[in-house]
Amino acid sequence: MAPKIVASYALVLAVMFVVLTVRVVKQRYRAKMSLGDGGDETLQRAIRVxxxxxxxxxxxxxxxxxxxxxxxxxxxxxxxxxxxILARLSHAYGITQGMAGMTFRKYGMIGTFIVLLGAALHAVIGG
Structure with a gap:
C-alpha cells in the first residue's frame, strides 16, 4: 500500500524546503558570499535553518x-x-529571531524529536 496521507504532508514540507533554500540564496546574494557565511550572522541563521x-x-x-x-x-x-510542520515552522522562526526566539526554537526541536520517535514507534508497531 502506497503512503497517500504522508504524501500531502511531504508536499507542504517540500514547499517549505524550497522557501528556506530561496532565503539562503537571497542572503548569499546580499552578503556577496558564494560559499561559507563570511561571518554574516543573518546568512549563518538562514544556512542553519x-x-x-x-x-x-x-x-x-x-x-x-x-x-x-x-x-x-x-x-x-x-x-x-x-x-x-508546526515544529519546523517554530524552529525556523526561532532561529531567525536570535536569543529572543529561543522558546520557538526549543519547542520546534522538541516537536521534531516527538515526531521522530513517535513515527519510529508507529513504523514498528503499525496498526
Missing amino acids: HGNFAEFVPFCVVLIALAEMNGSPSWSIHVLGSVL
Whole structure:
C-alpha cells in the first residue's frame, strides 16, 4: 500500500524546503558570499535553518511513510505530519529571531524529536 496521507504532508514540507533554500540564496546574494557565511550572522541563521530542516525532515517523512504503510491509523499519520510542520515552522522562526526566539526554537526541536520517535514507534508497531 502506497503512503497517500504522508504524501500531502511531504508536499507542504517540500514547499517549505524550497522557501528556506530561496532565503539562503537571497542572503548569499546580499552578503556577496558564494560559499561559507563570511561571518554574516543573518546568512549563518538562514544556512542553519535550511540545514537543520534538511537534517531532520527527510528521516521523519520516511518514518511517517513507513508508519502509514504498516497500517498505523490515519489520525496518527495526520498528527505526526501536522506536528512536524508546526515544529519546523517554530524552529525556523526561532532561529531567525536570535536569543529572543529561543522558546520557538526549543519547542520546534522538541516537536521534531516527538515526531521522530513517535513515527519510529508507529513504523514498528503499525496498526
